[in-house]
Amino acid sequence: MKSSLAMKSALTMKSALGLIALALAAAFATGSSARAADKVTVGVIPIVDVAPIYLGKEKGFFEKQGIDLTLQLAQGGAAIVPSVVSGQYQFGFSNMTSLIVAQSRGLDFKVVAAGDSSTGKAGKDFSAIVVPKDSTISGAGDLAGKTVAVNNLKNIGDTTVKAAMRKAGGDPSGVKFVELAFPDMPAAVANGRVDAAWVVEPFLTITRDQGAKVVSWNLVDTADRLMTAAYFTTARYAKSHPDIVKRFTAAMNQSLDYAQNHREEARRELLSYTRIPKDVVDRITLPDWTTKINRKSTQTLADLAVKDGLVKKRPDLGSLLP
Amino acid sequence: MRGAMFVQAYGDAARGLIGLAVFAAVLELLPRIGVVSHVYFPPISAIVVALVHEAGRAAFWVSLFLTLRSWAVGLAIAVIAGTGVGLFIGSFETLRRLTASTIELLRPIPSVALIPLVVLLYGSTIRSTLVLVVYASVWQVLIQVLYGVQDVDPVARQTAVSFRFGRWGQLRHVVWPTTLPYLMTGIRLAAAVALILTITSELIIGAPGLGKQIALAQSGGAVATMYAYVLVTGLIGVAVNLVARVLERRVMHWHPSVRPSMHRARTP
Structure with a gap:
C-alpha cells in the first residue's frame, strides 16, 4: 500500500515536471510554429526521382513552412491521379507527358514545383x-x-x-x-x-x-535538360488554398535545391524509402534536381504528344505550368 | 484404432515434409546449375538469407501485422454478414427466389475489378483493402449458408413444426445443425479468398502490408527480398488453411464427416 502510494506520488511528480517543461516550451516557441501546421498528403512513387521530398521532410523544410507532410507511396501514377482529383492527396508526383495528356482530356491540373530533370549529358543520364x-x-x-x-x-x-x-x-x-x-x-x-x-x-x-x-x-x-516530372495539384485546390500551395512550393524548391547541392545525402535517402540494394544505390546516376520549370522541354513533350497521337487537342501549357 | 490413425497422420506429415524438402532442393539447384538465371530466380538459400535479414526490420513485422489485421477484419465482416443475410434470405422461400438472380449477377464480379472504384473512394488505404476482401469473401459464406438452409430435411422441419417449435426453435435446432457444415466450408473458402484479396490489394493499390513490401522490393530491384516476402505470404496461406481445418474439426466434432468412428472422409 505504502509503496504504491509512493509510486503514485512519484508519477505525479514526473507528470508535473512534464507539464512545466511543456509550458516552458510553449512559452519559448516562436510565433510561426505556434499555429497548427496544415496537414498535406502527397502521392509519390517509390522511385529515385522523389528523393528530394523525403530529404526535405527529414530536414524540416516543410515543417518550417507550417506544413505537416505525409508522403503516401503509391504503386504508380495510375493510383496517384484519382486520389489527387478526389482530394485525398493534396499534391501528387507525375511525369510531364501524363500531365499533358490529363490536361488535354479536361483534368485541370497545375504544376506547383519541378520534379526532376534529365542531366542533359549523354553518357551520364538516368x-x-x-x-x-x-x-x-x-x-x-x-x-x-x-x-x-x-x-x-x-x-x-x-x-x-x-x-x-x-x-x-x-x-x-x-x-x-x-x-x-x-x-x-x-x-x-x-x-x-x-x-x-x-x-x-x-x-x-x-x-x-x-x-x-x-x-x-x-x-x-x-530536349535540353528535359523536365521529366513535376509535383502537381488540381486547379480547384490551387484556387481554394493559394497560401498552402505557395508554402508547399517554397518548401519543395528548398528541398530540390538541397538535394541538388547535397547529392550524396540524397543518394543515402534512397535507402530509406526504396529497397534498391546498397551496392546499386552507390553507383546509379541521379537525375538533375533543378527548381527551374523547363517550359521549352515541356513544349517539346506536348508537341510529341500531338505528333504521336497521344492527344487530339493541343494542350494548354499556359494553364498547366505556373 | 486411434493409434493407427496417429501413425497414419504422422506418416502423412513425414511424407509431406519429404516432398517439401525435395521441392526446396530443386529450387536451390535450378539456379545453381544455370537452368534459370540466378539473378531473377535466386536459389532458396539466398531467399532465406534475405528473409532473415528482413525479419530484423520493424517494417517487416508492421507489414505482417497489417496484412493479418486486414485479413481478419475483412473475413469477420464477411462471415457475420454472409451468415446473417444467408439465414434470413434462406428462411423465406419467396425472398430467396427474389434475390437469387441478383446474387448470381453480383457474385461473379471479380473483386479485383472493383480496384479502380476503391482507389477513387479510399486511395491507397486499408479501407480499400477491406472493401475488396469483404466483397470477395462474403459470397463464399452467403452461398454456402443458402445451400445449407435449403438442405434441411423436410421431415425434420415438419417434425419440429408438429412439436410446436417456434421460428427461433426451428432455426436453433433444425436449420443451424444442417447449415453448420456448409458454413464451415464457406468460412474455409472465404479465409483463403480473403488472404488472396488482401495481398492483391496491397500489391496493386499500395495499401500498407506485405503485398506493398513485395511491390517495393520489386520496384527497387531487390529480387531475393521480393521472393522472401512472397514466401511469407505463402506460409501465411498454409497457416490460414491449417487453422481453418482445425476449427472445422473442433466445431463439427459431432458430424459424420469428422467423427473418427465413421468411415473417414478424406478431404484433399
Whole structure:
C-alpha cells in the first residue's frame, strides 16, 4: 500500500515536471510554429526521382513552412491521379507527358514545383535505351522495325524513344512498343525477349551490370535538360488554398535545391524509402534536381504528344505550368 | 484404432515434409546449375538469407501485422454478414427466389475489378483493402449458408413444426445443425479468398502490408527480398488453411464427416 502510494506520488511528480517543461516550451516557441501546421498528403512513387521530398521532410523544410507532410507511396501514377482529383492527396508526383495528356482530356491540373530533370549529358543520364550485349543495334536509328519495351504505352517512354529515333535519322513508324514494368526489363533484355528497352535508374545500372549496351540517351536526344516530372495539384485546390500551395512550393524548391547541392545525402535517402540494394544505390546516376520549370522541354513533350497521337487537342501549357 | 490413425497422420506429415524438402532442393539447384538465371530466380538459400535479414526490420513485422489485421477484419465482416443475410434470405422461400438472380449477377464480379472504384473512394488505404476482401469473401459464406438452409430435411422441419417449435426453435435446432457444415466450408473458402484479396490489394493499390513490401522490393530491384516476402505470404496461406481445418474439426466434432468412428472422409 505504502509503496504504491509512493509510486503514485512519484508519477505525479514526473507528470508535473512534464507539464512545466511543456509550458516552458510553449512559452519559448516562436510565433510561426505556434499555429497548427496544415496537414498535406502527397502521392509519390517509390522511385529515385522523389528523393528530394523525403530529404526535405527529414530536414524540416516543410515543417518550417507550417506544413505537416505525409508522403503516401503509391504503386504508380495510375493510383496517384484519382486520389489527387478526389482530394485525398493534396499534391501528387507525375511525369510531364501524363500531365499533358490529363490536361488535354479536361483534368485541370497545375504544376506547383519541378520534379526532376534529365542531366542533359549523354553518357551520364538516368534514362537510356538499352539493347542485349550481342545485339547488332548500335544506335537509335537501328530501332526501326524492332520491339522496344516501355513501362507505359502512349506516354513519355515511347514518345522520347521515337524522338531519339528521328534525331538519329531512323523511321519511327515501324517500331513496335510493348508494355513491361521497369523491374521486368533486365530479364527481358537479357533473354532477348525484346530487342531493346527504355530503362531508368536503378534498372539502367542493373541492366548494364548484366552486359546490356546503351544505344541512346533518349531524354538527352529529345530536349535540353528535359523536365521529366513535376509535383502537381488540381486547379480547384490551387484556387481554394493559394497560401498552402505557395508554402508547399517554397518548401519543395528548398528541398530540390538541397538535394541538388547535397547529392550524396540524397543518394543515402534512397535507402530509406526504396529497397534498391546498397551496392546499386552507390553507383546509379541521379537525375538533375533543378527548381527551374523547363517550359521549352515541356513544349517539346506536348508537341510529341500531338505528333504521336497521344492527344487530339493541343494542350494548354499556359494553364498547366505556373 | 486411434493409434493407427496417429501413425497414419504422422506418416502423412513425414511424407509431406519429404516432398517439401525435395521441392526446396530443386529450387536451390535450378539456379545453381544455370537452368534459370540466378539473378531473377535466386536459389532458396539466398531467399532465406534475405528473409532473415528482413525479419530484423520493424517494417517487416508492421507489414505482417497489417496484412493479418486486414485479413481478419475483412473475413469477420464477411462471415457475420454472409451468415446473417444467408439465414434470413434462406428462411423465406419467396425472398430467396427474389434475390437469387441478383446474387448470381453480383457474385461473379471479380473483386479485383472493383480496384479502380476503391482507389477513387479510399486511395491507397486499408479501407480499400477491406472493401475488396469483404466483397470477395462474403459470397463464399452467403452461398454456402443458402445451400445449407435449403438442405434441411423436410421431415425434420415438419417434425419440429408438429412439436410446436417456434421460428427461433426451428432455426436453433433444425436449420443451424444442417447449415453448420456448409458454413464451415464457406468460412474455409472465404479465409483463403480473403488472404488472396488482401495481398492483391496491397500489391496493386499500395495499401500498407506485405503485398506493398513485395511491390517495393520489386520496384527497387531487390529480387531475393521480393521472393522472401512472397514466401511469407505463402506460409501465411498454409497457416490460414491449417487453422481453418482445425476449427472445422473442433466445431463439427459431432458430424459424420469428422467423427473418427465413421468411415473417414478424406478431404484433399
